[in-house]
Amino acid sequence: MMKIVPPKPFFYKGGEQAVLLLHSFTSNTIDMKKLGKYLQQHNYTCYAPLYRGHGLTAEKLLTFRPTDWWQDVLDGYQLLKDEGYGKIAVVGLSLGGVFALKAAQELELSGVVTMSVPIHREASFLQKRVFHYAKSFKQLEGKNEDQIHHEITQLQQMSIHSLVEFQQLIQKTVDQLARITSPISILYGALDETLYKDSAEVIYQSVGSQQKKVKAYPNAKHLMTLGTDKDDVNKDILAFLNDLHW
Template structure:
């Protein structure tokens, strides 16, 4: 129902989008559509063992699968950029660490540390629980606000999770095996951030309920990108691609990729950069703080 790949055929420049842990390609559809309107070929794959509805595989297999999807695009397109949400942003960084010809990367609500305000205080003990007898029976159950500040969308997701045990933003619960492997992936990526040289856009919510803005600072300070930008938003929670500022997220990503492709290919760009009102308000709040 939710696992079907999204693929929009476009021009010679492509983007690989990666949704969050145990989530679905639908989570990335607003960004995918915006990029396709700009002429990009866009691929949002369902990765077995990582995405919704499949038994968990080892985190290294997630990287192998994502790199394979990247190379499929790279073999047939002039440039390929990456965009990921949550653990998908972390996985995108893992690909960029291994693939030096990535043109640009947009990391949305990147999750290297689960330290948001809805994360249980006992979460740091997860590794210990994982290795205890019967610890593999533990599941983390999603609860309100489900990463969404928009109450209408939150209600829709909650209804879908109660009826189908899942929604477009993913499973209603996460097995401990997924969480354990996600932590291993995050540690791996964090230790190798200096290998990322692609142009890097980092977008994060100030009130992210799953991963605090500390995650954005880690990435910004860690990557070796010559061009890097950090954008903090004030009207969303964790699921940036679907929440109140989803249009801002899509616009900032497509403009960043447009400029990165122009730098890579030497092409001129004539589009005037227009900052959305929501982003302008967020920037003013940051300056006042």
């Protein structure tokens, strides 16, 4: 059976201005590596935490809760502070985008970028995401279809309480969008579900930020940092960061 090397957080040191990069649900820091390297080349320091359970089996993933993942975000922010970076922006994708909005409500930030953020997700949909992740992970491990089917059947018996909490976290964050006053850039893929276009518009209308923008990318799907329009996404994020009053 193939041994999968777990992903890790990364810390790309650049200039005095720091960016906290937050990956998506059931994914890992690979979401943010190309963007992180690009920003480092343009004199930004970047740190991407890995949420607990991510990059591991779906069974292990479900033993952690959104409070654990949020703590990983807080720890990442504090790491940058402890390293002497006084000015921090946050860039987040999907779940990472939800956390970026939450960070903008609770922490001192120079700016925030969100990508592919849902303003509502049912726990049942999140559970399907976990099953899809589980199947892909087990295939990478080299398990046969019978074994995969058996293990996913067992996985279906696990509690989805953490996913209900995830649904509640999204809703609570959306309910407090007016608290956000940091400059914000809201990005979404035109080829993603229409939910994300609608969500981007709600976020844009609801935040209290004076400096705000929303943009669609015609060839982008959900994982915008890895897709066809990734170079345009990277350039726009850099331009946004360069325009901030650090």
